[in-house]
Amino acid sequence: MPQENDVTSRVTVGTETNRDRVFGFVTEWVAGARPAKIKLNDDSEWLLADESINMYRMLIELSRDHKKPILLAVDKRSRMIGMVFSTMIGVPELNGEIGDGKQIQVRVPPSPRVFRLRKDRPWFNAVKTAIIGAQNVSDPTKSHNLWVAFDSVESEIVDVRPVSN
């Protein structure tokens, strides 16, 4: 499973291809700059183009305001952000195959939302392994919550990370 702030994994999400991704907490958000600038807790800085959809700006502000980490699909060379994903905390549950066996249904209680984990995504095995590991933790005193990054529009799980206490 990718480690927190790991920027080596590659993502393919929606129409975006071969972007790097970064995961972290927003420590600084300069919305008025052109391009807008975001700083994460690993001190990395990323840029959001003026033409980026407003939803990405709102997701960044939501992450900052609620002190939740965020997942960014980025181009490391230009430092530009391609996509923004919010996170929720919980213990995801794998709930059977859907879509002709090409996806797995995932739920993150107490949310009633239904997410999918696509088998053709490069992160599929890592995410599935992490979810099974979290479900199998037998020590009730040990936190087994995960940060679950998701594409809200597509209802797709795009990453999970352990919650560090």
Added chain:
Amino acid sequence: MSFLSDIWDAIASMFSDKDTDEIVTTCSGQSPSMTESEAVEWMKNFKDKRTDIPFDWPRDCCYTRAREMANELNAMGCTVGKVWNYAPPGKVLRAETTNVKEGYVLWGYHVAPTVPIQRENGSITDMVLDPSLSDQPLTPNEWKELQGNSNSILAQSDASPYYRAQDGRVMQDPGDADVKETLAEHRANRAIEPQ
């Protein structure tokens, strides 16, 4: 004069200026129930009053809405429960809604509070109050029928679980501060929902 006027105002304030059939006397006295019309009015008032609850955010938030409604109903003296509807494994519930662009939402489960309702025939039945799906109280089966899966599984509980898994495991109430933050997050998600 002012003294008499103050007394008159105090007396007048003890009475409603509404017609007697409009006054909501829900769950008062010896009866922990309400009539169907009282339930309709309570749902409308609650929805209007609690603008912090995104009733127009059907993708999520049912468990938080149910918690807030149950707490208020309980404080009024109602005997409150919760009803849970679970999609079968690998399947989903599907509810029609005009609040998202697709015109429907998919859920793994759904929850809403129940209270005893005095029906017109005099019987008292536990009915579901779910302003996100209906302006009227519904029987659990009517409520289930709005969620598009005839094989879904209904379960009833008392009002205490914040979340109840289909196997009966429960997540207890996280407290007001946590719920307040969850509501703020759901309002924000409502705001960024593509229209």
